[in-house]
Amino acid sequence: MNVQSKDNYGKRVAVLNSTLALLKEHGFHGTPISLIAKHAGVAAGTIYHYFDSKETLILELYVHVKDQLVKAILVGDDPEKPFKDRFFNLLINQFNFYIENESALFFLEQYMSSPFAKNYPEKDSQLFIDKVVTFFHYGIENEQFKNIDPRLLAPTIKGTLVAAATFQLSEHIVFSKEDIIQVINVIWDGIKRQ
Amino acid sequence: MNVQSKDNYGKRVAVLNSTLALLKEHGFHGTPISLIAKHAGVAAGTIYHYFDSKETLILELYVHVKDQLVKAILVGDDPEKPFKDRFFNLLINQFNFYIENESALFFLEQYMSSPFAKNYPEKDSQLFIDKVVTFFHYGIENEQFKNIDPRLLAPTIKGTLVAAATFQLSEHIVFSKEDIIQVINVIWDGIKRQ
DNA sequence: TGTAACCGAATGAACGTTCAATCAAAAGAT
DNA sequence: ATCTTTTGATTGAACGTTCATTCGGTTACA
Numbered sequence: 001m002n003v004q005s006k007d008n009y010g011k012r013v014a015v016l017n018s019t020l021a022l023l024k025e026h027g028f029h030g031t032p033i034s035l036i037a038k039h040a041g042v043a044a045g046t047i048y049h050y051f052d053s054k055e056t057l058i059l060e061l062y063v064h065v066k067d068q069l070v071k072a073i074l075v076g077d078d079p080e081k082p083f084k085d086r087f088f089n090l091l092i093n094q095f096n097f098y099i100e101n102e103s104a105l106f107f108l109e110q111y112m113s114s115p116f117a118k119n120y121p122e123k124d125s126q127l128f129i130d131k132v133v134t135f136f137h138y139g140i141e142n143e144q145f146k147n148i149d150p151r152l153l154a155p156t157i158k159g160t161l162v163a164a165a166t167f168q169l170s171e172h173i174v175f176s177k178e179d180i181i182q183v184i185n186v187i188w189d190g191i192k193r194q
Numbered sequence: 195m196n197v198q199s200k201d202n203y204g205k206r207v208a209v210l211n212s213t214l215a216l217l218k219e220h221g222f223h224g225t226p227i228s229l230i231a232k233h234a235g236v237a238a239g240t241i242y243h244y245f246d247s248k249e250t251l252i253l254e255l256y257v258h259v260k261d262q263l264v265k266a267i268l269v270g271d272d273p274e275k276p277f278k279d280r281f282f283n284l285l286i287n288q289f290n291f292y293i294e295n296e297s298a299l300f301f302l303e304q305y306m307s308s309p310f311a312k313n314y315p316e317k318d319s320q321l322f323i324d325k326v327v328t329f330f331h332y333g334i335e336n337e338q339f340k341n342i343d344p345r346l347l348a349p350t351i352k353g354t355l356v357a358a359a360t361f362q363l364s365e366h367i368v369f370s371k372e373d374i375i376q377v378i379n380v381i382w383d384g385i386k387r388q
Numbered sequence: 389t390g391t392a393a394c395c396g397a398a399t400g401a402a403c404g405t406t407c408a409a410t411c412a413a414a415a416g417a418t
Numbered sequence: 419a420t421c422t423t424t425t426g427a428t429t430g431a432a433c434g435t436t437c438a439t440t441c442g443g444t445t446a447c448a
Contacts, residue, residue, distance in 0.1 A: 028223055044405085110308065113304045115224070182342060190380040
């Protein structure tokens, strides 16, 4: 008789979404709990029913957003297809997620370069570890990539994608599908075994 | 009779350096003015002699750090040398600056993905605009680079370098000179006109 | 003597967090 | 079916703390 059916945890998600939206506008300092509460249509005390503190709210928001990201990345992935095709599909998905979820991109970047990431290095989406990390291990072991340290690979790729997405968002220019593929080609040319 | 000779502005720089060091440990929220004052060996009120507010302190810190970065990047640059050599020299310098100034790297990244960068887009080091931006314009106009949007170039390069530097710093592994060149080759292979 | 640098206690606003009270709905009792 | 009890989600005012900023006074120096 596990009850999570009807309605519940709607407010939890509302709080997470409001926090995400407000962080982009005002940053961590600058978005008080009271504002999150008002934005989410919830009383301040309610937030403390779902989260122990403002700090854990941020930590759980990180895992929440990262989960969404991974789900978006994996859309249409087919292990039967050639590695390069899968690679391009994953990166196109990731790019699209970023430009469709600006506040998520902003938050993830901010989180990563904040004391949170240093203080809670173990906090991450399990889905991310299971799926995405595994994919790149495969690419390394099957010698699709240059012989560079594998742990360097992911941040390198992410760095370029984030740069491209941030560029489009800040300049309000829309990349065509071809433009995006060109950007991913920059990454691919850089890291593929030649 | 421009006075900045003897001693002065020593405390201003001390405050900037302390702020930089403390931000890395505690983040913006989490480093009160009182702590900066104590760390810099200065009274809280003194900080307000040099900076209008905590906010402008951060803004001026950004320009200050960016200036140091540009000076470090330009060491040994020689416009007579081949473009590729200059490119590699600049990026090696940038990488070295990052790993020798961890708190600066951390701060620059945090600043860029914070509301500050959105709210004060005009704030930047004049030296950076004059020298570094100019260099890349040259590379684009003389067709050294792939035909991608020039504004995409700088963030792409920075993204990879930052990824590599962050990787070395967090994993406490020391890249050899050859490793660094390999990383820069990833960038070069990605963006060069082929 | 006058000016600029400097100090640090005082101030007042803002904030995270607590908690006693309310309410709706589920479970249990008859 | 009806009433009673229990549960837990929800509220928002109140609390105590923290913090950025101010300001009256002190020191250093020209």
